[in-house]
Amino acid sequence: MSSAGRGVRVRRLGGSRAGEMRLTRLLRNGAVTPDAMLAEAAARLSERSTGRPVLAIQDTTVVRSEGGGGLYLHACIALDAEDDALLGLAHAEFAWRDHGGKASYRRRPIADKQSRRWLDGADAAARACSSARTLILVGDRENDIYAAFARRPANADLLVRAGGWDRALATGELLSRTLDGLPEVGRYRVDLAAGPGRRARTALVGLRFASVTLKRPRNSVEKTALPAKLTLQAVDVREIDPPAGVEPVHWRLLTTLPVGTAAEAAGIADLYRRRWAIEQLFRTLKTQGFDIEALAIAHEGALKNLVTAALVAATIVQQLVHAREGHTPKSQAPEGDASGAPTSGLRPALDAFSPEDIPLIEAIGASLEGRTQRQKNPHPKGSLAFASWVCARLGGWTGYYGKPGPIVMLEGWFEFQSIKRGLSSLGLALNV
Secondary structure, X not given: OEEOOOOOOHHHHHOOHHHHHHHHHHHHOOXXXXXXXXXXXXXXXXXXXXXXXXXXXXXXXEEEEEOOEEEEEEEEEEEEOOOOOEEEEEEEEEEEEOOOOHXXXXXXXXXXXXXXXXHHHHHXXXXXXXXXXXXXXXXXXXXXXXXXXXXXXXXXXXXXXXOOOOOEEOOOOEHHHHHHOOOOOEEEEEEEOOEOOEOOXXXXXXXXXXXXXXXXXXXXXXXXXXXXXXXXXXXXXXXXXXXXXXXXXXXXXXXXXXXXXXXXXXXXXXXXXXXXXXXXXXXXXXXXXXXXXXXXXXXXXXXXXXXXXXXXXXXXXXXXXXXXXXXXXXXXXXXXXXXXXXXXOOOEHHHOOOHHHHHHHHHHHHHHOXXXXXXXXXXXXXXXXXXXXXXXXXXXXXXXXXXXOHHHHHHHHHHHHHHHHHHHHHHHHHHO
């Protein structure tokens, strides 16, 4: 078993040939499953989300492409709605896709379709975040499923981008025509994150909104199980005077959240904008970090186990990236000291590390500090920001130039795990 990716290699993770073989056997062990890893991640998320406003964001990415199909990974992550901190992983599942079966797809109930993953993710997020103050489920156009609105969890609202097809309304009109005919109610500047082939920029958008009643799809085979109509709020977000050669922003959003003012419509657009967090997670899982698409593992069970472990680790890396500047949740922001700097309320290191890791993080941190102020860790011990600084320095960041990104954090996290493994092996040897 091997991996061609620069980020995650079985040999690198094992630390030696013997370690590589032990890890290979572990990944092939039938008792080791993605479900067990994901259950642990969801349990930790349950603790972190208690009392917080949560955004649960879903999306799907390819793991291994095979002639129009292949192995796909669907994931759901949870963000703090106030400061965008990544709280953890709520759900993930794998699916094999092929290029056939489209003719009978519409005649199948949702339970027999791969699109049920959106409903599964919503249910999993609702369970994991059952103690959250609020829960909003966010999805892209693939999440525009009538059943997803009809069967959304009782403790959650739903916000999705309307799909590539036009929804029929109870009025007899189509959704697109209805939104196109609305007057603009306001304008709003939205920050767009960078992505493949595009730069980060700020776009000026016009806002329209209306209450709409959707008709149940005519081809639905679940007419007795789904309501004939659903009333939702629609928000149309379209860019004004985009730069030359740039595809303009145009989002048609459907939501169960109330929308009665231009400010609330802008709030809906801002919530959808935060989908970038799961795109960044997938980039860390793939080209920007673990490079899972390059994994050369034939054993399906071992491949899924390793990808799931990488997904959990990528979540930690993104937590470290977000914490690098010491973000404090608004609801927990303290008054601060005489200088106005926060003295408490930062994310705890336990968001991403185990209790036994904390002394090691602090010891490594002390060894990395230099004489100048720029080479000292500015964050309080026990905070995730403190641990983020340590991992960034381990990953090669000097503290002087730029901000440490996912690749630097990943290298630092790997280095921390190597140090931890080495000390553990030394401890075992000393006990013999």
